[in-house]
Amino acid sequence: MQKPLNIGLIGYGFMGRTHSNGYKRVNDFFPELKHRPVLKAVCGRSPEKLKAFADQWQYESTETDWRELIKRDDIDAIDIVTPNNSHAEIAIAAAEAGKMILCEKPLALNPTEGEAMVAAVEKAGVANSVWYNYRRVPAVTMAKQLIDEGRLGRIFHYRANFLQDWTISDDVPQGGAALWRLDAAAAGSGVTGDLLAHCIDTAIWLNGSISKVSGMTETFVKERVHTETGKVQPVSIDDACAFLCRFENGSLGLFESTRYARGHKALYTFEINGENASIRWDLHDLHRLEWFDHGDEGKLRGWRSIHVSDHDGEQPYMDRWWVPGLNIGYEHTFVHHVADFLKSLDTGETMHPNFRDALETQVVCDAVLKSAAEENWKVV
Numbered sequence: 001m002q003k004p005l006n007i008g009l010i011g012y013g014f015m016g017r018t019h020s021n022g023y024k025r026v027n028d029f030f031p032e033l034k035h036r037p038v039l040k041a042v043c044g045r046s047p048e049k050l051k052a053f054a055d056q057w058q059y060e061s062t063e064t065d066w067r068e069l070i071k072r073d074d075i076d077a078i079d080i081v082t083p084n085n086s087h088a089e090i091a092i093a094a095a096e097a098g099k100m101i102l103c104e105k106p107l108a109l110n111p112t113e114g115e116a117m118v119a120a121v122e123k124a125g126v127a128n129s130v131w132y133n134y135r136r137v138p139a140v141t142m143a144k145q146l147i148d149e150g151r152l153g154r155i156f157h158y159r160a161n162f163l164q165d166w167t168i169s170d171d172v173p174q175g176g177a178a179l180w181r182l183d184a185a186a187a188g189s190g191v192t193g194d195l196l197a198h199c200i201d202t203a204i205w206l207n208g209s210i211s212k213v214s215g216m217t218e219t220f221v222k223e224r225v226h227t228e229t230g231k232v233q234p235v236s237i238d239d240a241c242a243f244l245c246r247f248e249n250g251s252l253g254l255f256e257s258t259r260y261a262r263g264h265k266a267l268y269t270f271e272i273n274g275e276n277a278s279i280r281w282d283l284h285d286l287h288r289l290e291w292f293d294h295g296d297e298g299k300l301r302g303w304r305s306i307h308v309s310d311h312d313g314e315q316p317y318m319d320r321w322w323v324p325g326l327n328i329g330y331e332h333t334f335v336h337h338v339a340d341f342l343k344s345l346d347t348g349e350t351m352h353p354n355f356r357d358a359l360e361t362q363v364v365c366d367a368v369l370k371s372a373a374e375e376n377w378k379v380v
């Protein structure tokens with residue numbers, strides 16, 4: 001018999017759907033888990049939209065105030081999928097109520113909020129996790145395994161991009177339910193917290209801590225109509241951000257993110273160059289891990305493209321899905337995240353990334369933004 005884990009989801013937008021799908025699917029594909037998520041309650045502010053979401057995804061109940069949800073004895077875990085400016089308040093209250101917490105990224109608006117969140121979950125001793133889901137793309141998890149096995153040798157370079165093009169028009173407004181990402185009060189920052197945070201989380205996981213950064217940001221459209229006031233207001237998010245960094249292992253990093261790369265919708269790529277081998281990955285071809293091994297026989301040496309889909313147990317996660325050679329997708333990263341969270345409850349092992357891991361990413365984002373504003377290097 002699996003033990004029910006009653007989920008209280010706060011927010012029912014894009015991530016509300018990916019997480020609900022993860023909770024619903026997980027036990028079908030990871031039957032050995034001892035916990036079973038139950039979609040106990042979903043919380044949102046609009047009763048009609050909330051009811052429609054609850055009906056569609058089969059949540060047992062609804063709440064229109066997250067404080068009421070947190071008070072409920074029948075909720076074990078709070079899942080925060082609201083805009084970034086509400087993460088800290090909800091997470092701290094949930095920790096004080098003794099709930100487990102799964103929080104969307106970025107952890108918070110800034111490191112001060114993030115530190116308070118880490119202190120709250122660690123004081124309460126509650127299980128916690130942050131949804132940096134790209135760690136759980138099988139090819140990315142395999143990159144981690146190859147690096148940990150020492151196959152790259154000394155690492156010289158890490159470079160990553162996250163490119164989009166959806167805010168190029170001056171006519172796109174800022175703020176409100178749909179466009180909170182363009183409003184610094186709700187989002188904290190622009191592409192740095194939204195997109196580069198993913199790149200930084202993956203980079204720290206694969207290549208260790210970042211020690212120094214030097215950033216450059218730009219806001220290409222300086223004023224936009226604010227949806228809530230109807231007035232043209234200054235835009236205070238970063239539309240684009242690039243930074244150089246040094247990692248503690250001595251390697252050099254180069255990161256770029258923008259919402260002004262015409263033609264790119266969500267192009268997340270990274271490449272790592274080591275003394276023995278290099279690795280390359282591209283979200284648009286997420287099954288493939290490109291691998292160059294200098295140890296290969298000279299005649300045949302070259303980049304290989306590994307379709308990470310084997311079922312021999314050596315390629316992560318894939319033996320849970322269909323048959324060798326078939327693809328999975330974006331949504332499966334959330335199923336894997338839920339599976340690993342439940343496994344951590346079963347085994348007592350710490351789940352990663354957790355609030356403390358996500359705080360490290362938050363601190364790097366903050367240093368990048370400060371460095372860009374002051375046009376200098378910042379020690380992290």
Ligand SMILES: NC(=O)c1ccc[n+]([C@@H]2O[C@H](COP(=O)([O-])OP(=O)(O)OC[C@H]3O[C@@H](n4cnc5c(N)ncnc54)[C@H](O)[C@@H]3O)[C@@H](O)[C@H]2O)c1
Pocket residue numbers: 010011012013014015016043044045066080081082083084086104105106131132133177178194
């Ligand atoms: N892991 C990822 O790849 C990924 C991708 C997208 C978004 N995110 C993160 O997920 C979070 C949500 O983003 P999204 O794209 O789902 O946003 P969204 O705008 O689609 O959904 C946000 C939801 O929060 C609700 N909400 C806002 N304030 C609320 C409140 N006070 N009480 C209850 N509900 C409230 C909104 O009504 C909406 O349902 C953000 O922190 C974002 O950075 C992560």
